[in-house]
Structures are given as C-alpha cells and as structure tokens.
Amino acid sequence: MRPLFISPLGRGGVDFGIQNITRAVRRTGLAPELLRLPELYNFLPMLIPATLPADIVRRFDIVQGRSRVAFSLRNYERPVVTTVHHLTTDPALQPYSSFAQRLFYRLVESRYDGLSIAYADAVVCVSRYTQRMVALTYGRRDTVLIYDGIDTDVFVPPPGMARRNDGLPPSDARIRLLFVGNRTRRKGFDLLPQIMDRLPADYALYYTGGFQGRDTGPPHPRMIPIGSPDRAGLVAAYQSCDILLFPSRLEGFGIAPAEALACGRPVVTTNVAALPEVVDDGLNGFLVARDDVAGYAEKVRILGEDAALRRRFGEHGREKVVAKFAYGPLGKGFRQLYARLLGRDDD
Structure with missing residues (x-):
C-alpha cells in the first residue's frame, strides 16, 4: 500500500502533524510519500488538480490531505482520506480570533472543511474532542479516531530524568x-x-x-x-x-x-x-x-x-x-485504515 500525502506548507502544529504521520506510516513498512506545495494552496486548494498531473497520483493507492484541501483530491479515482486537526469554526475559538480571521473561517475555511468531510472516503480525527465537533458541526459520525503522534525515540528525557540538559540560554533562575x-x-x-x-x-x-x-x-x-x-x-x-x-x-x-x-x-x-x-x-x-x-x-x-x-x-x-501517542499507535492506525479502504488484509 502506497499512500500519497499532499500538504501545502503551513505555520503551526498541523504542518508538523503530517510529517509525523509520514514517518509513522513509513515505520510500519509502507512506502508513503509527502508532497509539499506552496502555502498559497492552503487558501486556493481547488487549484491543486491543475498543478498536479494525474499520473503522479495514480502511482499511489491512497491520497490524503488535511480537511482544508482534501476535497480537491476527489477526482483522482483513488480513496481519499482527510485528517481533521481542529475546526476553526469552533465557537470556543471565536473570541480569540480577529474580525478578518472570523470572516475567513466562516466564509472560506468552513466550506473547505465541510466539502472535505463530506467527500472523503474516511475522515480521521486527532482527538475525541475533534470527533465531537465534526459530528456537531457537519453531522458526520463515522469518523476514525487516530491520535496525533510524536517520535518518542527522539523526544526523550535526559539521562537521570530529572536532570536538566544545557539546551536553554543561561539564567540564574531556580x-x-x-x-x-x-x-x-x-x-x-x-x-x-x-x-x-x-x-x-x-x-x-x-x-x-x-x-x-x-x-x-x-x-x-x-x-x-x-x-x-x-x-x-x-x-x-x-x-x-x-x-x-x-x-x-x-x-x-x-x-x-x-x-x-x-x-x-x-x-x-x-x-x-x-x-x-x-x-x-x-x-x-x-x-x-x-x-x-x-x-x-x-x-x-x-x-x-x-x-x-x-x-x-x-x-x-x-x-x-x-x-x-507514539509513532507505533499512529502508524498502526493509518495502516489498518488503508487496508480497510482497499479491501486488503493488514499483513
């Protein structure tokens, strides 16, 4: 199974999330590829098909993108997976967003999210909270929970657990x-x-x-x-x-x-x-x-x-x-999902 991840460059945790998924899926023995696009495609994802030759996608079994872009991937004759990290239409976010941000979220991003969630063959949510918000906002209740993951072989305690490393600027602070x-x-x-x-x-x-x-x-x-x-x-x-x-x-x-x-x-x-x-x-x-x-x-x-x-x-x-939340559960979750979508045994 070969999944293709399509991800415009981002400015936050979502950008790191797709890199973690790629690494975790690769560790399960699959051969994923992460295709990065210019940041512009976060705002105009409908331009992706005109930029991306169809023969590239057809070399893969699955195509996957975050909920802001995944709806643009539905015409490649491949199962589409989308990941929902959080919804910018969440009412809890509104008091902490500028007027311009709220306008963009309501008029643009909510439509992108809604289309991706509606069209995708599988919708993955990174937490139970996000699952609940997707069900409340868009009515889709067959989402799959796969928690975000991190590389616990890299993010490790220092020797002695409580000892400090020397990775911060000097300070007299206790x-x-x-x-x-x-x-x-x-x-x-x-x-x-x-x-x-x-x-x-x-x-x-x-x-x-x-x-x-x-x-x-x-x-x-x-x-x-x-x-x-x-x-x-x-x-x-x-x-x-x-x-x-x-x-x-x-x-x-x-x-x-x-x-x-x-x-x-x-x-x-x-x-x-x-x-x-x-x-x-x-x-x-x-x-x-x-x-x-x-x-x-x-x-x-x-x-x-x-x-x-x-x-x-x-x-x-x-x-x-x-x-x-390690790469093991993250990669296993996606591998099992891909096998189900393709009607294959997860061996």
Whole structure:
C-alpha cells in the first residue's frame, strides 16, 4: 500500500502533524510519500488538480490531505482520506480570533472543511474532542479516531530524568518554565506576563518564537525568547526546563504538552477541548480553568517547589505518551485504515 500525502506548507502544529504521520506510516513498512506545495494552496486548494498531473497520483493507492484541501483530491479515482486537526469554526475559538480571521473561517475555511468531510472516503480525527465537533458541526459520525503522534525515540528525557540538559540560554533562575507555541491569544501567550507576575523572582519563562504573532521583545523581565528551534533544539529545550506552561484556550490535540511529557516534563495547561485527553490532572500535570491566571500560577508553584512531584509526574507522562501517542499507535492506525479502504488484509 502506497499512500500519497499532499500538504501545502503551513505555520503551526498541523504542518508538523503530517510529517509525523509520514514517518509513522513509513515505520510500519509502507512506502508513503509527502508532497509539499506552496502555502498559497492552503487558501486556493481547488487549484491543486491543475498543478498536479494525474499520473503522479495514480502511482499511489491512497491520497490524503488535511480537511482544508482534501476535497480537491476527489477526482483522482483513488480513496481519499482527510485528517481533521481542529475546526476553526469552533465557537470556543471565536473570541480569540480577529474580525478578518472570523470572516475567513466562516466564509472560506468552513466550506473547505465541510466539502472535505463530506467527500472523503474516511475522515480521521486527532482527538475525541475533534470527533465531537465534526459530528456537531457537519453531522458526520463515522469518523476514525487516530491520535496525533510524536517520535518518542527522539523526544526523550535526559539521562537521570530529572536532570536538566544545557539546551536553554543561561539564567540564574531556580525554576525554568517553558512555553512552546505561537504568540497568539488562542495559545494564551497574552496570559504569560500576568502569570509571571504571580510567581517568585527566581522563576524564569523561556518561550519559542513560533510562526504567528508579532515579536516585539520579551513582554516580561523574566521571559526569555529562544527563537524557533528545530526539532533537536526543541528536544533540548524540553530537557532543559522543569515545567511546560501551556495556557492555551483551545487545542484539537496538544502536540507541545505531549512532547513535554515524552521528555519527562510535567505540564500545567488548560482544562478545555482535547487537552484533558493528553494531560491527566494530578498524575502528569495540572489542568486549570481557561483564563485563570491565579490558578496557573498556583499549580506552577506546587510543581516548582516539589522536585519529587515533578519527577513522578514526568515518569507517568512519559509512560502515557509512549503507550498512546507514539509513532507505533499512529502508524498502526493509518495502516489498518488503508487496508480497510482497499479491501486488503493488514499483513
């Protein structure tokens, strides 16, 4: 079985998601190919057939794309699989989107998602939360749950689990927090300075640059930018922090929390959307009500002042991610789906 993944370049977790799917499917013994297209095709996916010669697709058994583009792949006489990572029409997202974004989501992207979800031979959702939203919004209830996955052979704890790596800029801080994501309101970036105001002076927060949001310099004296690290740099950052602080207001899955847990780091995040499927409150992290600045600070301090608790949470998180969100379950899920669509034995 040879799946072809067609994915325009993106600016967030969805872009990493398709790379993870490709790697995971390849590890099952299949021969997938990932075809990257210019970013323009995220906005005008109907142009893909005019750009992509049909004979390319016919060398493969399955064609797959995210829900923003998959509807344009339906005329290649191959089963179409689409992945839904999150719906931008989710009412929970609207307060944190600009007017222009809401207009685009409503008039354009919701139509693309709806067409892809309606036309695809199989619709894969990356969390139970996303499954529920697809059923509520578009009425399709035969979706397949395959959680997003990460490479747990790469995202690993440092030797000794609780020891730090040296992958962050020097600091005199006793406790190092890390935020990974875009500098947007959806990710809760605007809450970080308020949370830091409530934490002791020997706590520092390192944060990534991401692809979205304006970089106007650190918004707090104890916030330290680390740019946009590559995968190796990101692993080093996780290994070098004590806690991932992730006050996101909406996630279709939660790649950053899963990566942090895989690296043996506890997570303080929000009790919304799919995040409770990744983080187990009181076992590998803490879940806080959306926008509860005092609550985030309180949970960070509990972990910051208890090294044994951080270690215990980190060990539990690592075990959970390996069992549920590693490349093994991800690749197996897609291989079984392809076999079913093609009427073949999954051998």
